[in-house]
Amino acid sequence: MRNIILFIRRFFNLILFLALEAFCMVMAMHTNTLQGNDLVSSANLISGTIYKKQSDVAYYFSLKKMNDSLLAENAFLRNSMARIRSYDTLRDTAVHRKFATGDSTKHIVKYADYVYRTARVINTTTTAQDNYLTLNRGSNDGIEKNMAVISATGIVGRVEHVSAHFSSVLSILSAKQKVSAKLKDGTTGYIVWDDKQPEYLQMVDVPQQVDVKKGDTVYTAMYSLFSPDIMIGTVQKSEPVKKNAMQLLYIRSSTNFHNLQYVYVIENKMNGERKATEDSVAVKSK
């Protein structure tokens, strides 16, 4: 017993050092899984409040740019409204997409039901391996985990941590998440990020025979978390991958992550049910 105490007293610094490092490692490992702890994230009250104060100050410097982007978005919305209004029969299907099952037209099934909420970005990073944004809305305003986040110009990310007044969003600039995407002609693939440049995303799993030109637009696919047909970016360069006869597309992201101000958080009311179904399949196949 005496020896143990002597040993601890002699190597106290080393033991403390190793213990602290082990604690840090465990914490880092836990957060790298998707179910990570909410304890140390920028959604907590102290860092959230400080970021909000800063954002309140920095807000005024970009008012002009923001005005322009809001105007552009209004024009876009007016245009799409006008297009929808002209087809009277489709009036209700703009948000509530419905389809009829084959045998009976009485069964009309909604498989997607979207609610858009606005939020202000109070912090954003672009240099890390996994980049996060902090929003000034939390569970009090109806934000939940795993909701999709888009901006006026393109996709942004997915909500990962939520506190009462803040939420932190894992942006598309992260090695941790893939988004399914499609090209103009309907070819689907995945969007990934190779953590090199915040302006460029990569699209993988596109067959080589598909003809892709510089400047082609890439949209979100039907089965992603995001609602379909949201712009992701434009193709900048394509490179054949020899080992699997696919091609790698470099995509210039249409969202400017450096000066994001406002985003929309999309709630898909059907998502819970869909996720539960998909998870039950995943559990069985294990």
Place this chain on the structure above:
Amino acid sequence: MNVILKNLLRFCILILFQVLVLNRITLLWWTEPTGFPPFMPHIYQLAILLMPFETPVWLLLLSGFAVGISIDAFMDTAGINAFATVLLAYWRTNILTTLLPRSLNEYSGLEPTIKNMGAFPFLSYSLILIIFHHLAYYLLLAWSFSEFGRLLLQVGAATVTSMIFVVIYVLLFTKQEVARL
């Protein structure tokens, strides 16, 4: 001013400066699909680097952990900054003993600055520790040895920029002796 109060104040100011100003500075040297890796200047290690000479190691370790974890809370990198900063705090005493001519007890009440250590020892002291910190930080972030060259490039570039900020800080916040004729 009281030593503890002074260090606490420095701790808060450095963290706020790091989080509110430096984290917003994205250093992109050129933007091509396969260009130079982006990185960020760090200055918060100075809170540990500038603690008094005779601080016991356990206190250094705990304050390193506190500094790292507060940066982590802002940057959503739970544990990574804390890991690197605790590593830096652990090696600090060894590096200081190697670089200084006399034993550390003889420098009671002093802080490692250019004035107390001389320019060259201070710069090599902070350079070595910052390289340790950045290596640990970027290695943990990347969590792989593939593209090791790119990692070294990132560490090198980040070290150079961090050192520039360290030198600026030291030049700004060192009391100058009034020159007498």
